Amino acid sequence: MDIASQNEACLRLPENLTVRAIVPMREDILKFIDAHEAAKIELSDEVQVDISFIQMVEAARVYAGTAGKVITLAQPASGALLETLRRSGFLEGMSDDDAKFWLHQGKIQ
Amino acid sequence: MSFPDPIAVFRTEAAELLEQIEAGLLDLNVNLGDKDQVDAVFRGLHTLKGSGAMFGFEALAAFTHHCETAFDRVRKGEVPATHALVTAVLEAKDHMRALVETPAGDHEAVSEVLLANLRHAVDGSGDQAASSVSAAPAKTLFKIRFSLPQNAMANGTNPLPLLDELRDLGTCRIVADRSGIPALDELVPTDLHVSWDVELLTDQPRSAIDDVFIFVMDDMELAVEEIAVAAQMPTVAAPAPVATAASVAAEPVASATSTAAAAPAAPAPGDAKAAKANENVRVPAEKLDELMDRVGELVIAQSRLSQLAGGSGDLTLRAVSEDVERLSGELRDTMMVLRMVPVTHLFSRFRRLVHDLANETGKRIELVTEGETTEVDKSVIERLADPLVHLVRNSCDHGLETPEDRLAAGKTEAGHIHLSARQQAGEVIITIKDDGRGINKERVRAKAESSGLIAANASLTDQELYQLIFQPGFSTASQVTNLSGRGVGMDVVKRTIDALRGTINVVSRPGEGSEISLAIPLTLAIIDGLLVRVGNGRYVIPLSAVEECLELSIEEDMRSRGRSFISLRDSLVPFLRLRDLFRTNTTPDPFQKVVVISTGSERVGLVVDQIIGDHQTVIKGMSKLHHDVATFSGATILGDGDVALILDVGHLVAEGQQQEAHLRAAG
Numbered sequence: 216m217d218i219a220s221q222n223e224a225c226l227r228l229p230e231n232l233t234v235r236a237i238v239p240m241r242e243d244i245l246k247f248i249d250a251h252e253a254a255k256i257e258l259s260d261e262v263q264v265d266i267s268f269i270q271m272v273e274a275a276r277v278y279a280g281t282a283g284k285v286i287t288l289a290q291p292a293s294g295a296l297l298e299t300l301r302r303s304g305f306l307e308g309m310s311d312d313d314a315k316f317w318l319h320q321g322k323i324q
Numbered sequence: 325m326s327f328p329d330p331i332a333v334f335r336t337e338a339a340e341l342l343e344q345i346e347a348g349l350l351d352l353n354v355n356l357g358d359k360d361q362v363d364a365v366f367r368g369l370h371t372l373k374g375s376g377a378m379f380g381f382e383a384l385a386a387f388t389h390h391c392e393t394a395f396d397r398v399r400k401g402e403v404p405a406t407h408a409l410v411t412a413v414l415e416a417k418d419h420m421r422a423l424v425e426t427p428a429g430d431h432e433a434v435s436e437v438l439l440a441n442l443r444h445a446v447d448g449s450g451d452q453a454a455s456s457v458s459a460a461p462a463k464t465l466f467k468i469r470f471s472l473p474q475n476a477m478a479n480g481t482n483p484l485p486l487l488d489e490l491r492d493l494g495t496c497r498i499v500a501d502r503s504g505i506p507a508l509d510e511l512v513p514t515d516l517h518v519s520w521d522v523e524l525l526t527d528q529p530r531s532a533i534d535d536v537f538i539f540v541m542d543d544m545e546l547a548v549e550e551i552a553v554a555a556q557m558p559t560v561a562a563p564a565p566v567a568t569a570a571s572v573a574a575e576p577v578a579s580a581t582s583t584a585a586a587a588p589a590a591p592a593p594g595d596a597k598a599a600k601a602n603e604n605v606r607v608p609a610e611k612l613d614e615l616m617d618r619v620g621e622l623v624i625a626q627s628r629l630s631q632l633a634g635g636s637g638d639l640t641l642r643a644v645s646e647d648v649e650r651l652s653g654e655l656r657d658t659m660m661v662l663r664m665v666p667v668t669h670l671f672s673r674f675r676r677l678v679h680d681l682a683n684e685t686g687k688r689i690e691l692v693t694e695g696e697t698t699e700v701d702k703s704v705i706e707r708l709a710d711p712l713v714h715l716v717r718n719s720c721d722h723g724l725e726t727p728e729d730r731l732a733a734g735k736t737e738a739g740h741i742h743l744s745a746r747q748q749a750g751e752v753i754i755t756i757k758d759d760g761r762g763i764n765k766e767r768v769r770a771k772a773e774s775s776g777l778i779a780a781n782a783s784l785t786d787q788e789l790y791q792l793i794f795q796p797g798f799s800t801a802s803q804v805t806n807l808s809g810r811g812v813g814m815d816v817v818k819r820t821i822d823a824l825r826g827t828i829n830v831v832s833r834p835g836e837g838s839e840i841s842l843a844i845p846l847t848l849a850i851i852d853g854l855l856v857r858v859g860n861g862r863y864v865i866p867l868s869a870v871e872e873c874l875e876l877s878i879e880e881d882m883r884s885r886g887r888s889f890i891s892l893r894d895s896l897v898p899f900l901r902l903r904d905l906f907r908t909n910t911t912p913d914p915f916q917k918v919v920v921i922s923t924g925s926e927r928v929g930l931v932v933d934q935i936i937g938d939h940q941t942v943i944k945g946m947s948k949l950h951h952d953v954a955t956f957s958g959a960t961i962l963g964d965g966d967v968a969l970i971l972d973v974g975h976l977v978a979e980g981q982q983q984e985a986h987l988r989a990a991g
């Protein structure tokens with residue numbers, strides 16, 4: 216994991232973001248949100264994800280919203296992440312806020 | 325606390341699924357029109373494929389998919405079920421087992437051959453299939469809401485393949501409901517908080533939806549509402565998803581429906597079984613063995629406590645000791661029940677064996693099983709499998725005649741193998757009976773004489789003669805086949821049954837068939853024993869074999885010298901003086917006892933110095949040095965720490981009967 220400087224406030228996550236490796240991510244993201252007003256999450260191009268990661272990001276959005284913080288994705292969902300969003304039914308019936316968060320204004324890259 | 329490895333759990337469940345698939349295929353082979361069996365096999369294949377994919381067994385999932393597709397076509401009436409298809413899928417099932425056990429192995433070549441066979445079996449019925457294709461079924465709109473168990477992901481269930489399977493059923497719109505996801509600081513990352521709402525337009529029945537979830541059905545919440553039956557594909561607007569996601573959204577489905585009656589969730593065909601399975605707890609066998617060892621140690625400790633209490637005048641100690649004795653006895657009995665499994669698991673594998681043997685030999689063979697609910701200690705069951713395979717193979721290959729020979733002999737064209745189990749006095753009797761040609765006594769004798777097993781013209785009873793077939797290398801088959809005839813196998817039967825402290829009895833009638841009965845102790849772990857003293861040593865006689873105990877007066881003892889018979893209710897029973905047998909070199913007690921033991925109809929008396937009483941006996945194996953000592957089947961540790969040997973009843977009865985035969989022969 217590579218935490219960038221305080222100014223950038225970007226958390227780079229490892230490639231494996233499946234249920235087998237998800238547990239330590241919770242603590243890392245939680246600390247990161249607590250430490251920054253605006254937290255940006257950056258994913259590897261080769262990222263492996265499953266529903267556990269999507270669920271964690273959604274939980275992070277809830278947490279950040281309650282704490283008055285902002286959380287964003289460094290890049291709009293693409294590749295494996297977009298495919299997982301599609302297969303898991305997260306793309307269907309997305310609200311504007313969701314589309315803005317995951318797809319950056321609904322534009323699938 | 326340790327959690328079971330999900331992969332190991334999958335392997336166990338896959339093995340059970342494969343057994344169910346095999347049983348379904350064999351039943352279907354008997355009645356090709358049995359739609360229930362077609363559905364059962366399809367469901368099994370479907371579940372295996374789905375769960376295989378979930379657990380990362382991609383090759384298994386891909387291979388099984390082809391078989392599932394074949395059975396789906398049968399299910400839909402596109403192709404008929406045929407014997408060729410059943411055989412092809414049975415062979416494929418064996419390959420699936422290999423894909424489960426060694427997923428990383430090189431299976432590609434075998435897969436291709438088996439799939440070619442499968443295609444041939446399916447395509448071979450193509451013409452018939454064309455005529456049996458029915459009109460395209462009407463489509464139904466289902467509204468589905470489901471949530472998987474919260475621990476589904478932790479247990480290795482990936483929801484994505486399930487959602488993909490729903491999509492495969494027809495036109496589908498899946499919306500994740502994220503309202504259950506907590507804030508990150510409250511999230512357990514491996515728990516699943518997402519549920520789903522699905523609209524599915526499909527020509528598949530409701531049961532197809534249940535099939536998707538069959539692997540997790542027990543613990544999940546599933547509500548299915550049948551909205552409409554549409555003759556044609558409805559054309560309605562999509563419910564405004566994110567515009568650019570339209571490429572991944574499914575074809576839109578009807579929102580206007582004519583009949584909105586909520587259909588109660590119809591129970592899936594496997595539900596009753598699933599509910600029953602839910603009442604059980606799966607426990608690894610080694611945990612049971614560990615528990616059994618602990619119970620064994622407890623029984624020994626209890627025995628020691630009883631001895632101490634018995635020698636003490638402390639009434640409180642005696643009362644406590646009696647309580648502990650009662651509780652440990654109950655614990656032992658409960659433990660024994662836990663270890664018991666019905667022989668149905670053992671017998672079921674022979675259906676496939678007989679099916680394959682019939683194909684290989686060109687014979688028509690019908691297997692009849694009886695007494696499948698008879699329960700035997702699991703370790704006994706495990707060790708009985710190989711001997712029974714040899715015996716069934718032998719019956720099919722040597723015992724049963726060809727259809728032509730049978731018809732010529734006035735028999736039915738199909739030969740019968742009858743496999744049965746029953747309990748009898750602490751033993752399980754497993755019988756393999758065929759209605760074939762019977763054992764040719766003359767050929768057995770000739771073979772035994774020529775190989776030097778017996779002297780020429782030796783006087784042998786039929787039973788003694790038949791026992792020769794269990795000698796190593798003994799075979800009367802003129803031809804060696806793939807199945808038998810090499811003389812290897814029947815000696816394995818004998819060795820295994822001996823090791824189980826069992827006996828083999830053979831009955832054969834020329835032209836009518838043979839019957840081989842295996843008598844095996846119900847358990848190998850703990851027995852109720854009768855503790856006796858012979859000279860200065862103490863010995864245990866399995867209580868299940870004890871018929872009665874008598875006193876042998878000095879006069880009677882003197883009278884019987886040289887004859888060793890006692891008169892017991894008008895019949896003469898031979899007896900063995902254990903003091904002589906064990907060469908104790910001690911003076912006999914003035915009032916010796918005779919313990920009459922039996923195996924089936926044969927009885928023998930054992931003369932001992934003293935009957936001490938009953939004793940819960942934890943059986944310990946003999947050391948390698950004493951492996952060949954036939955008189956004892958094991959040893960046990962007594963309460964005072966001494967070792968008592970356990971008498972091998974079968975051996976002693978045989979010895980007594982032999983002695984009787986010699987005495988009778990001597991006149």
